[in-house]
Amino acid sequence: MVAAAVLVAISVPAAGAAQPFPDVIPLPDGWQAEGVAVGKGTTVYAGSLADGAIWKGDLRTGEGSVLVPGSEGSLSVGLKAERGLLYVAGGPTGTATVYDADSGAVVDSFALADPMVNFINDVTVTRDAAYFTNSFAPVLYRVELGPAGVPTGDVEAITLGGDWVQGTGFGANGIASTPDGKALIVVNSGTGAIYKVDPMTGEATEIDTGGVALTAGDGILLRGKTLYVVRNQLNEIAVLSMSPDYLSAALVDTLTDADFDVPTTLAAHGSELYAVNARFGTEPTPDTEYDIVKVDER
Numbered sequence: 518m519v520a521a522a523v524l525v526a527i528s529v530p531a532a533g534a535a536q537p538f539p540d541v542i543p544l545p546d547g548w549q550a551e552g553v554a555v556g557k558g559t560t561v562y563a564g565s566l567a568d569g570a571i572w573k574g575d576l577r578t579g580e581g582s583v584l585v586p587g588s589e590g591s592l593s594v595g596l597k598a599e600r601g602l603l604y605v606a607g608g609p610t611g612t613a614t615v616y617d618a619d620s621g622a623v624v625d626s627f628a629l630a631d632p633m634v635n636f637i638n639d640v641t642v643t644r645d646a647a648y649f650t651n652s653f654a655p656v657l658y659r660v661e662l663g664p665a666g667v668p669t670g671d672v673e674a675i676t677l678g679g680d681w682v683q684g685t686g687f688g689a690n691g692i693a694s695t696p697d698g699k700a701l702i703v704v705n706s707g708t709g710a711i712y713k714v715d716p717m718t719g720e721a722t723e724i725d726t727g728g729v730a731l732t733a734g735d736g737i738l739l740r741g742k743t744l745y746v747v748r749n750q751l752n753e754i755a756v757l758s759m760s761p762d763y764l765s766a767a768l769v770d771t772l773t774d775a776d777f778d779v780p781t782t783l784a785a786h787g788s789e790l791y792a793v794n795a796r797f798g799t800e801p802t803p804d805t806e807y808d809i810v811k812v813d814e815r
Contacts (some may be wrong), residue, residue, distance in 0.1 A: 538789070539579040540811045541776055544572055547803040552605070552639075552736075553793035555784040556598035556618050563793055563809060564593025564605060567801070571596075571603065571621065574809075576786055584621040595639030595691075595736065595782060597647070600666035604647050606637040613637055613649050613660065615668055625668045629658045639691050639736060639782070642666070643698035648716060650689040650703060655681055657689070657701070657719060677703075677714065681721040684708040691737035691746065691782070700763060704734035704746055711737075711746070713763045725765040731755055736782025738790070745772075745783060747792060752777040754792065754812065776810045783812070790814065 544550055544563055552564040559576040562584070569591025574581020592608040602624060603616040611630040616623060629637055629649060636652040647668070649658040655678075661671040677689065684707040693702045694716075701714040703721070709730030712721040731746050734755075738745040744766060746755040756770035772790075778799070780792035790812040799805060 537577055538811065542574060542576070542579040542581075542791075542809040542811075544793075544807040544809065545583070546807075547801065547805055548572065548807040549795070549801050549805075550793045550807040550809075551594050551781050551795050552596035553782050553784050553791060553809055554596035554598040554603065555786045555791065556603070557601070559786065560598070560618070561784070561786075561791065561809065562596055562598060562603060562618070564596050566592050566594070566608070566795075569593045569607070571605070571616065573618075573621075576789075576791070585616060594637065595650075597640045597642050599642040602666050604640045604642055606640050606649050608638065609633050609636050611635045611637060613640070613647070613658070615647075625670075627658075627660060627668070627672055629672065629674075630654070630656070636687070638687075638689070641692045641694045641701065643694045643716070645698070646716070648692060648694070648701060650692050652687040652690055652706070655683045655688060657692075657703075657714070657716075659716065675716070675719040677712075677719045677721050679712075679719075679721040680723040681705075681712060682708055682710065690735055693737050693739040693744070695739065695763060696741075702737065702739055702744065702763065704731055704737050706732070706734050708732070709734060711744075711766070722764060724759075724763065726757065727765075727767060729755075729757075729768045735780075738783050738785060740785060745790065747780050747783055749779050749781050749795065749797065752779065754780070754783065754790075772812055772814060774810055774813045776808075780810065 568587025570587030571585035573584035709732035757766040
């Protein structure tokens with residue numbers, strides 16, 4: 518009986534112990550979050566629209582600190598963590614920056630487009646390139662990468678053609694690569710269309726969604742043949758099943774969460790999804806709270 522009692526005592530968590538992998542991970546007050554990325558292990562990153570700072574935390578504990586200090590005039594929008602590096606879109610600055618994901622040191626930076634009249638919004642990374650979207654022009658930017666993922670210095674502007682319709686307001690927003698890197702998936706926030714894009718030519722083919730428009734589409738995530746599209750102002754994530762050739766997709770689910778407050782981008786850790794709340798429409802002050810939400814997939 519004594520041995521059994523000891524085993525029971527060992528199996529019960531201590532009172533007040535922190536919940537592992539919390540449902541909500543707080544970011545610094547006043548952060549003005551937009552981008553989120555998951556790195557090696559349980560590492561998570563979030564960028565700031567306020568000053569371009571980067572926060573680094575742990576999905577298991579929910580704790581973290583500022584990895585890259587902010588600076589006046591800087592912004593961090595879409596993020597992607599790959600091979601020990603963090604690729605960051607610079608929004609209206611027209612720039613892209615690559616950081617060491619452990620130290621926060623700048624590895625390289627690029628002036629992709631003229632500031633203020635362009636908006637470098639999101640990024641995806643393949644084996645040999647990082648691709649950035651421009652929401653104010655029908656252009657993608659290809660930053661060539663060496664074997665370790667470090668930029669070689671070669672940058673190419675790729676005009677979107679084919680079926681692409683720019684529309685008004687925000688155009689190209691979230692971007693993802695197919696597993697083999699031979700095609701890109703891009704969502705147009707304004708028109709609600711999604712496209713399969715040839716990364717070498719920019720030729721865009723509209724993906725047949727059966728009439729489902731993905732307006733307010735922001736960050737996207739492709740896992741196998743499942744595409745997740747964050748619809749920011751609608752506080753939901755559309756889940757689409759894609760055909761083997763990525764030319765058609767069917768809406769199979771819509772994810773919502775009581776903790777959503779205008780989510781913008783998402784990332785995956787194992788089977789879990791994490792979205793960041795940008796809270797657009799809430800006045801940003803130094804005391805405004807921001808967070809990352811583990812998505813309830815029911």
